[in-house]
């Protein structure tokens with residue numbers, strides 16, 4: 001059997017890994033590459049394989065960098081089933097339509113810019129109709145049920161503890177070529193222990209091969225418990241200055257976890273209870289509705305907690321729907337919290353809030369998630385003095401606070417423990433990490449286990 005990474009090799013977005021076994025082709029994830037608009041459009045329009053030849057897709061979770069290129073795959077001829085968990089299926093219903101909307105608006109914006117030149121108008125990568133059509137191919141399964149996806153390959157989804165519905169994909173394979181039974185585990189994005197709302201990652205007890213993410217392969221996060229006090233401190237500081245807090249957040253999971261944390265802080269009287277909290281992202285609002293429907297995926301403690309006080313219905317929370325309501329926030333006077341998407345600040349309403357608030361030193365920008373290279377979010381995190389938004393330069397005078405303890409990704413200690421927990425590993429293939437993170441992780445794996453560690457390179461096939 002062979003494995004080739006066609007995305008998220010030596011980088012963190014565009015997850016796509018092709019498994020070839022028993023004369024069949026199985027694609028693990030089909031994510032969008034995110035970065036410079038032009039580069040992203042080119043990379044996402046092209047596959048390193050023929051989509052018509054793919055027999056099935058298995059999707060680890062609903063984040064767009066893992067699921068967002070499925071409509072393009074279908075446009076280019078894939079006509080099999082996309083297997084995922086039930087919650088991922090519900091989430092993709094809203095995530096892919098939102099992504100289509102972003103593709104359409106981006107193409108329109110680029111075409112407008114081209115209208116004064118001889119350049120051709122830009123076609124969206126896919127449109128709403130393509131996304132709606134793609135959603136018909138999805139088939140959701142419960143966690144912990146085993147089913148066949150292609151000849152000789154049985155899949156079981158286990159909880160990844162990363163976002164609602166996220167799975168560690170366990171593939172039990174009978175390889176006809178050498179007659180052997182093999183277990184390949186695809187980590188998807190591995191979560192952290194003790195994250196609020198969802199359950200902790202499931203530990204797979206044995207496997208032959210592990211295809212593992214390495215986003216934070218060489219970094220440790222502050223403990224998850226430190227997130228809330230740090231958040232309270234920046235909120236109170238900003239209130240004192242009379243400023244606003246702008247929080248870019250992934251619509252899926254991070255926004256809901258933030259609401260949960262804010263709710264706890266209000267309940268424990270660590271922050272004032274009269275501070276308006278705006279969730280200004282139509283997508284985050286729809287995802288929050290899906291969270292309300294999947295109570296069975298919450299951990300036990302939260303289930304009890306939510307019975308007495310529910311963060312999704314707290315009176316301080318205002319869910320902003322229309323563009324007009326969002327624009328009104330520009331004129332809001334006094335402290336407030338605005339949570340908005342996209343998480344890496346490359347699209348969506350967050351760009352408007354940053355543009356309107358970055359230049360005022362009273363305000364704070366609170367970073368709670370991963371920012372990939374070449375994104376607006378990364379430029380803010382790395383301390384740029386000014387950033388370009390909608391072709392205009394804005395000086396960053398607001399306080400920028402990075403709260404890594406809110407990360408939904410395993411850090412190096414979590415990753416080490418995860419690898420050590422799987423017995424019998426022969427080979428670990430690292431993906432979904434920039435080289436400064438995956439290289440030291442590979443070295444540590446070889447030092448602490450008998451497995452060989454390989455960093456996957458784009459389009460290079462390895463034999464398993």
Ligand SMILES: [Zn+2]
Pocket residue numbers: 061063162163189
């Ligand atoms: Zn993810």
